[in-house]
Amino acid sequence: MTSQPLRRRIAFFGSPAWAVPVLEALHRQHQVVLVVTQPDKPAGRGLKLTPCPVAAWAEERGLRVEKPARLRKNLEFLSLFRELAPEVAVTAAYGKILPAELLEVPKYGFLNLHPSDLPKYRGPAPVQWTLINGETETAVCIMQTDVGMDTGPVVARWRTPVGPDETALELSERLRDKGIELLLAALADLEHLQPTPQPPEGTHAPMLHKDDGKIVWERTAQEIYNRHRGVQPWPGSWFEYRGKRVKVVRMSSTVNLANTPPLAPGTVVRMAEALVVATGGGGLSLLEVQPEGKKPMLAADWARGARLQPGDRLF
Known part of the structure; x- marks a missing residue:
């Protein structure tokens, strides 16, 4: 008889449309106790305050959503996070550096889905710079988040050739979808993960202008x-x-x-x-x-x- 996988208590940190399928997969298999996104932003001709795609998806399904403008020295949010007591937190294109006091709350820390071959292309635009620089191979990594920018140890990695005509949109979605598989496998085996430390030196992938x-x-x-x-x-x-x-x-x-x-x-x-x-x-x-x-x-x-x-x- 096959045993059912453990349902983890998870907090999810993410904002853009790219991150919605990650949250959707977690919601199907686990208990998402909190969704954290960027604050609502003005959009459209009327500049109406509009939730980001992850917040909109979560709110439609009745999940608890918080949109703190800042995380550092935010005692109210830290208190709420401790009260909800997630076993593990997952980040996917959240867009903010996480303070140490937050990282310490979940028993199994934070896992980040990052679409690059770390330590290459740390930062907010890894897929874009992978293509701009003409890389012919890349990867998606599941990383344990630390206080640095994408510098934590890697618990899973999947490498793949880059298609000669693949765009950032196509490659990022392909890496994300494989990353979801790696993430779910890591969550099923949290007690036995074997993280591999990254070298301190890496390349940076700054935001595009x-x-x-x-x-x-x-x-x-x-x-x-x-x-x-x-x-x-x-x-x-x-x-x-x-x-x-x-x-x-x-x-x-x-x-x-x-x-x-x-x-x-x-x-x-x-x-x-x-x-x-x-x-x-x-x-x-x-x-x-x-x-x-x-x-x-x-x-x-x-x-x-x-x-x-x-x-x-x-x-």
Whole structure:
């Protein structure tokens, strides 16, 4: 007779839509006694205060939700956390550093689902920088949280090749889904986990900013394409032409320009099915763009409408 897995008393810390399937899996198999998210933020034209996706999902199902603006020196929240007495806490894209006094409350500490091959890409944007930097392999880790930024010991790891055309959205969801499997297995075996300490040195994956999506034509075509994959869906790839921003919705990787005379980066090579632009190394095919204030369109159609000619530069 197969024994039923233990139902743990769990507190969950997470905020964006990416974290909702993690909470959903925990809710199915365990007792989620508390959900902690970022505070409500203004959204929409009316700037109405709106809960983050994790809070909205949890509130719809009657789970207890707390949205503290800060955790450090928050005695009221610390008291509540101790009162609820979770056996273990789980974090997935929560977005705040957890203070030591909070980490000490659950008997089995905090487990974090982190989509990178730690100690590579500690920080808030690991998948994005994995792609931007052209990594061909990555991992998802289940880590015991400590007071550092993603520096705690690892209790489970799954490595995988990175698809050559995989975007940040696609890769992050694939890593998350495998991470859920690892997390559930770790929760079933909390008493016997064997954490492996991380080396102190690692790489940082800072939060993306709008300018991280700007196309720098002096980079190679492959570097621009890798960055394009990494900045999906936000901030997206873009360049400016005649003072207006043009978003690149779709592009393809390197075009061989071996039989083309040397051209300055950003120069239009040809306009047929795609708009081919010279870069600091090879050519890049722009397939679909969205000019400022307009709907997406084929890049070649936009180029013809803008009266571009081969030899013109996209500046």
